[in-house]
Amino acid sequence: MAEHHGPDGPQHAAAVDDAAATLLAVWDSAREQAVPRLSGPQLSALLVVERAEGINLRGLAAELRMILSSASRLCDRLVASGLVDREPGRADRREIALYLTPSSRALLDNLRSTRREVLGEVFDRMSPAGRAALVRGLNEFQQVAMDTSAPGQPAGGVVEDAL
Amino acid sequence: MAEHHGPDGPQHAAAVDDAAATLLAVWDSAREQAVPRLSGPQLSALLVVERAEGINLRGLAAELRMILSSASRLCDRLVASGLVDREPGRADRREIALYLTPSSRALLDNLRSTRREVLGEVFDRMSPAGRAALVRGLNEFQQVAMDTSAPGQPAGGVVEDAL
DNA sequence: CTGCGGGTAGTCTCTGCTGCACCATGGCCG
DNA sequence: CGGCCATGGTGCAGCAGAGACTACCCGCAG
Numbered sequence: 001m002a003e004h005h006g007p008d009g010p011q012h013a014a015a016v017d018d019a020a021a022t023l024l025a026v027w028d029s030a031r032e033q034a035v036p037r038l039s040g041p042q043l044s045a046l047l048v049v050e051r052a053e054g055i056n057l058r059g060l061a062a063e064l065r066m067i068l069s070s071a072s073r074l075c076d077r078l079v080a081s082g083l084v085d086r087e088p089g090r091a092d093r094r095e096i097a098l099y100l101t102p103s104s105r106a107l108l109d110n111l112r113s114t115r116r117e118v119l120g121e122v123f124d125r126m127s128p129a130g131r132a133a134l135v136r137g138l139n140e141f142q143q144v145a146m147d148t149s150a151p152g153q154p155a156g157g158v159v160e161d162a163l
Numbered sequence: 164m165a166e167h168h169g170p171d172g173p174q175h176a177a178a179v180d181d182a183a184a185t186l187l188a189v190w191d192s193a194r195e196q197a198v199p200r201l202s203g204p205q206l207s208a209l210l211v212v213e214r215a216e217g218i219n220l221r222g223l224a225a226e227l228r229m230i231l232s233s234a235s236r237l238c239d240r241l242v243a244s245g246l247v248d249r250e251p252g253r254a255d256r257r258e259i260a261l262y263l264t265p266s267s268r269a270l271l272d273n274l275r276s277t278r279r280e281v282l283g284e285v286f287d288r289m290s291p292a293g294r295a296a297l298v299r300g301l302n303e304f305q306q307v308a309m310d311t312s313a314p315g316q317p318a319g320g321v322v323e324d325a326l
Numbered sequence: 327c328t329g330c331g332g333g334t335a336g337t338c339t340c341t342g343c344t345g346c347a348c349c350a351t352g353g354c355c356g
Numbered sequence: 357c358g359g360c361c362a363t364g365g366t367g368c369a370g371c372a373g374a375g376a377c378t379a380c381c382c383g384c385a386g
Contacts, residue, residue, distance in 0.1 A: 012294050013283035017275065019301035020190055020282070022308050027183055039341065057365065070343050072365065077341080094351045094364045112180065119183070120176035122308045130303035131175050137297025138182035144288045145185050202373065220333065233375045235334065240373075257332045257383050 026118055034114035035107060041066075042083070045074055046104055049084055054097040056089065083107070189281055197277035198270060205246070208237055209267055212247060217260040219252065246270070 035043065041064065048063045049055060055063075061071035075098065078084040083104040089095035100108075123131055198206065204227065211226045212218060218226075224234035238261065241247040246267040252258035263271075286294055 012286050012298055013279040015298050016282060016286075016301055017279055019298075019305040020186060022305040023183060023301065024187055024190060026308055027187060041342065058363090066342085067344065068365070069345080069367090072367095073342075076366095089364095092352070092364080096365070116176040116180055119179060122304060123175050123179075125307045125310075126303050130300055130307075132300075133296040134300025134304055135175055135178050135182075137293055137295075137300050138179055138186065140289050140293035141285060141297055142182040142185040144293075145189055145285045147288075204374070221331090229375065230377085231333070232335085232377080236374075239334095252332095255332080255384075259333070 026122060027115060030115035030118040031111065033118070034111040038107075041074055042078060042081075045071075045078060046083060046100065046108060049098045049100055050105075050108060053099055056095045056097060060098060078104075189285060190278060193278035193281040194274065196281070197274040201270075204237055205241060205244075208234075208241060209246060209263065209271060212261045212263055213268075213271060216262055219258045219260060223261060241267075 031043075044064055045060060048060055052059065052063075057068060057071050057075065060075070061068050064071060064074075066074075075084060075086060079086055082101055085099040085101055087097045087099060089097045126134070194206075207227060208223060211223055215222065215226075220231060220234050220238065223238070224231045227234060227237075229237075238247060238249060242249055245264055248262040248264055250260045250262060252260045289297070
């Protein structure tokens, strides 16, 4: 494995691994609670569309790392569920521009607020110092993670897209 | 939704939500890296079997919240991949006891060490204080989360099982 | 023997992904 | 202007994974 870790990277990683699993469990218990019966790829697609409203199928497929026709199928289902709008592009009529619907906006809002609520419930039971530490640590973690992955790293690819 | 949050639970939750997403992304980038082509349910099943070696199909089905025959099918695939052993129970020959194979043990070890390594790489780039804060915050979070969910809460069910 | 509980197996449905053939549009070049 | 190819999407199989329901077999215990 990696060889020249700092003095305590790995140890802390081991310590955090378990706790992170708990955070994770809490995190996506909210997902199940807020958007049951919405599959992973479907949710990912919504998030992609949210971030890049008006994206076309090719772009979506690229983001989701699938081929064009798969993305098309996926969109079929999303359109059928009333979660995305497929509008013919105004510039190039071959293209299709994808947009969220009010329905899916509400769904994403609901997901986020549910998540925050669930997280908040645990937070309320933590000590102020513990909360502060968590916020501080997580923020630095995020900053560092985004930093090392966002620039050039064809091989690394640690952070693809944060849900 | 919930009304009487403490003074800063929700605010911190919002602050953490984003960062947690990053942690999550890092966390399961390791999953993709270590165990590609192993589906979610399959991995979950392995973890259940690991925690309760010798479990029978009914137990597994209950843990995974699926019906018996679905679990049986899932095991078919796992057995076919050489990831679990299906041994007839010695006490009651109707039962089947499920065990990990050396192969799946190696796979889980690999998953965990990959995860720790990926996490460790980010950790190495964090300040010692940031690391300490993260560990402290996460540990307290875990403790509190386990505390409020493990005892009696038929409705809550916040933490089901930490992957 | 009968009943019950544990598992398997057949069949269905749905989602996700793929490959390939096909249609439409749009830009380019002769 | 009229082909021509590149590009964007769809339609049509086809496959695997997952889950469910049903029917069925087997072993155990009364």
